[in-house]
Amino acid sequence: MTDQVRIIEVGPRDGLQNERIPIPVDAKLRFVSKLLNAGIHEIEVTSFVSPKWVPQLGDAQILWPQLPPGGLYSALIPNIKGLERALEVGVERIALFTAASESFTQKNINMSIAQSLETFGEVIAQFRAAKPQGWVRGYVSTAFECPYEGRISPERTCDVARRLIELGVDEVSIGDTIGVAAPDEVRALTKRLIDVLPVERLTYHFHDTYGCAIANVAEALELGVASFDSSAGGLGGCPYAPGATGNLATEDLVYFLRRSGVAISPDLVRLSQATLEILQILGRQPTAKAQVAQLAASETCPT
């Protein structure tokens, strides 16, 4: 069976990056193994950003060589130095991070959008030279709204997406970083995006801050988008986005897709258990809707 929709799991990277309680490497590896066993194969596992900025992911070079076989793993790369560290351990799929909002890019990665794209050009050239078969994703965050600038026009987001494609990325991931968009906005943006890039190169990265993420996925799916980022257990959020409580939960995405008749591999029972150890370390209860429901359903049976 070929999955009709790609699910890119970002929990180990995006979900954990802002957590202050250190997660041991072994727990991260078990998390990744559980995701694989649940049928999740594309996983963004870490970031080669400086440990000074993101201490939680400072173990990237230790983690990477121990990853279990069978996954399509990727890592976030902030700059040439990060790329060099990633190449040392054999990373073959990289993700680069910019935004549609100048203020956000400045506050988040301390560059202008233009500077970030210039850096990407150098990173991509060096990466392609080392890994001709490698895969490059470009993130466009704050694609709908910025916590500092407010609404972002579809034109601005399309412009950044187009420039990323021109730089040679294999796909762009369009992020509703603060989780505020509603389906109408997704429709408007998607229609413009598929004018500037093939729909196969388009992934959406929704946050579920206000509860619209699945409705947004449904809308994008209807327009032909077949690739979505999500985070097991809804782990993660954005420290620069007030109230941005979490990524779209992989459990919710999997439930919605399967119930909608889309052929996909992941097993919801196993998936709903994949984050339990991490949540325990963080001292939290599961909160993702389909995860909570699945865990409850596994314990009780109607008579």
Added chain:
Amino acid sequence: MTDQVRIIEVGPRDGLQNERIPIPVDAKLRFVSKLLNAGIHEIEVTSFVSPKWVPQLGDAQILWPQLPPGGLYSALIPNIKGLERALEVGVERIALFTAASESFTQKNINMSIAQSLETFGEVIAQFRAAKPQGWVRGYVSTAFECPYEGRISPERTCDVARRLIELGVDEVSIGDTIGVAAPDEVRALTKRLIDVLPVERLTYHFHDTYGCAIANVAEALELGVASFDSSAGGLGGCPYAPGATGNLATEDLVYFLRRSGVAISPDLVRLSQATLEILQILGRQPTAKAQVAQLAASETCPT
């Protein structure tokens, strides 16, 4: 301004009915006042079911005369005896409860669907005689799936809805009691329902168990449905439905509708605070997405 979409708040009844910790009448009255102040006007406030079965709502006759002015209040009526108690305190809007699944109806209200409809006939006749201008709603629960029987065909749900209309109800509320439906199912059912009743008489009552509720609202809205039940803070669930963790949260519904450009009255800031006292009594933290986000946004500001 006329609201383009009706929101029927069911938190005080559906949200509280299964809570074991007793909520004092005064706290319920403050909850209703806060809902009114937040711009929510249609509220199902209680049930005139026997206190033996639903102790939490055993104070219906005490509560009703003290309700603040300004609301369109309704109450659930299980039978003639309940109606008589309701009429004693001047109830003018009633709701009757049946289901599309025989097993569920039997386990939930200890009648067959046919028996429940027969009872409704008597209740409606007596109610209309006492309140010629009164309003009657008929619930059809387990409209998509039953925890005991599995999937329910649209035909079965339509059949019960049609019989309710024939009995003279003013509207039917179609409930996804265990919160499992996806938008495709909502589309299929809605298309059949609007063949047997005017869309103006159709309300959906979604649960958000697996995170699809807003996507389901979006789908129904696109087909012309303009009336939705929801529960502030996502209070409530269904004791007969394993994993049915809660109703669609009014906060999520209000956020989605306003962000989608629908003209509606409720104020999200006030609404997100309306359940805080109740949650405190129950010893719980807010969990509704838009509520959590709004409460966080009210405390922090970007810059």
